[in-house]
Amino acid sequence: MLNCQAATRLVSEGRERPLTLKERGLLRMHLLICKACGNFEKQVDVIGLAAKRYAKRKD
């Protein structure tokens, strides 16, 4: 079973490379029981979106 540190690492790496089947399974199992890591997963998407908006903003 993954701990939260390992789960957040996989969430992060998932933005750079496709996770393996095993990694995806372990991560999904962890996210089923861990709301905080589920929030982390959403926040990482928000940060990526914000970075793109920020870069293209004219100020």
Next chain:
Amino acid sequence: MRLPGTDNSEAVNSEATLADPVFLGELRSQMLKFATLQMGDAHAAEDAVQEALIGALKNANSFGGRAALKTWVFAILKNKIADALRQKQRLVNASTLLGPEDEDEILPTLFDRVGHWNPEEAPTGWGNPEAAFREGQFWVVFEACLSGLPAQQGRVFMMREFVELDTGEICATVGISVSNLHVLLHRARLRLRDCLETNWYGKGAR
């Protein structure tokens, strides 16, 4: 030779790409944000971006498409930034940057000894991101959080998330391994979300 801003619907080579005012405007804006955050000096950043763009214009015809051009322009910009920082003696050697960051203390503050979130650090729900994006103050906080990242983490995070370079390109440009890159990006994201939650979404905000 067409003038910039004239019809470039057939823009397939990078010479035409550099004559597209929308693409060029966005590229310049991305470069300027990147350079300003890296150098902490708006005027020096402006100079570095200008030099990199001039370099790109000189060699424009040797590049095939927008993606290749962008990768290449940012590689030039990164070198200009490194040169400028070296002149100011703020950067001794790019390879020494990894040392201190290996001892980055973020992980032990966030997770307990078995790797679970410390209760006060556990991520909470942020709600609809668009609501935050509409507020000018959000971008001030976001910029402050980005600027607060350790230098190497900030550099690779920006290359990945707002220049949108892929893993191989970043590793080759910065001179680090793939696993190093994953470590740096993981820490950068942990720090950024922590900073945003504390200063925008959380109890300490507003």
